[in-house]
Amino acid sequence: MTDEIETTVVEHEQASAQHHRNATPQGRTPRGLKTLPAVDPVERVELLARACHAAGIPATSQRKSVLMAVLELQSHPTADDICQHLSTTGLQISRATVFRTLETLVELDLIAKTCHPGRGVRYDHVNTAHHHLVCLSCNELVDFIDDGLDALTAPDTSSVGFRVVDCRVQVRGICRKCQSKSA
Numbered sequence: 758m759t760d761e762i763e764t765t766v767v768e769h770e771q772a773s774a775q776h777h778r779n780a781t782p783q784g785r786t787p788r789g790l791k792t793l794p795a796v797d798p799v800e801r802v803e804l805l806a807r808a809c810h811a812a813g814i815p816a817t818s819q820r821k822s823v824l825m826a827v828l829e830l831q832s833h834p835t836a837d838d839i840c841q842h843l844s845t846t847g848l849q850i851s852r853a854t855v856f857r858t859l860e861t862l863v864e865l866d867l868i869a870k871t872c873h874p875g876r877g878v879r880y881d882h883v884n885t886a887h888h889h890l891v892c893l894s895c896n897e898l899v900d901f902i903d904d905g906l907d908a909l910t911a912p913d914t915s916s917v918g919f920r921v922v923d924c925r926v927q928v929r930g931i932c933r934k935c936q937s938k939s940a
């Protein structure tokens with residue numbers, strides 16, 4: 758009985774596939790997960806030098822160290838995570854300086870700022886548009902890209918005077934590590 762229904766649906770999908778090739782983000786067969794290419798830290802540090810020069814500010818060693826910490830951690834760290842990481846490398850940078858430097862790096866588009874439930878503001882070493890898998894148990898964030906989600910359009914928000922910048926999606930669930938812990 759179940760098999761029969763499934764077969765019918767599959768046939769229907771095949772028949773209509775040509776009409777809906779790119780238009781069914783909620784199709785029965787999930788798309789494969791596309792992760793992002795690794796960020797080249799050398800390239801990003803060169804970009805820091807160029808961005809600071811363009812902004813008329815010095816590319817200080819502190820700016821470089823904070824950027825390197827975000828690139829090394831790759832875990833969408835909070836400012837406190839970054840402070841902790843820097844202290845383990847023996848660098849003496851005050852908490853206030855780390856906070857200020859992170860904001861400067863965001864303004865220069867060298868890192869991105871993201872907000873997720875559980876941990877407040879987190880800094881993202883990926884500075885291009887992408888989406889996140891969010892683990893509701895350990896708050897891990899995993900980056901991915903997806904043409905289907907990129908094609909989502911926001912509703913008209915002009916009635917509330919809201920200007921849309923982009924649409925980014927959180928796919929929420931439980932990561933493999935947390936699933937094996939609770940198994």
Ligand SMILES: [Zn+2]
Nearest residue numbers: 892895932935
């Ligand atoms: Zn988890």
Ligand SMILES: [Zn+2]
Nearest residue numbers: 881883889900
């Ligand atoms: Zn990210």
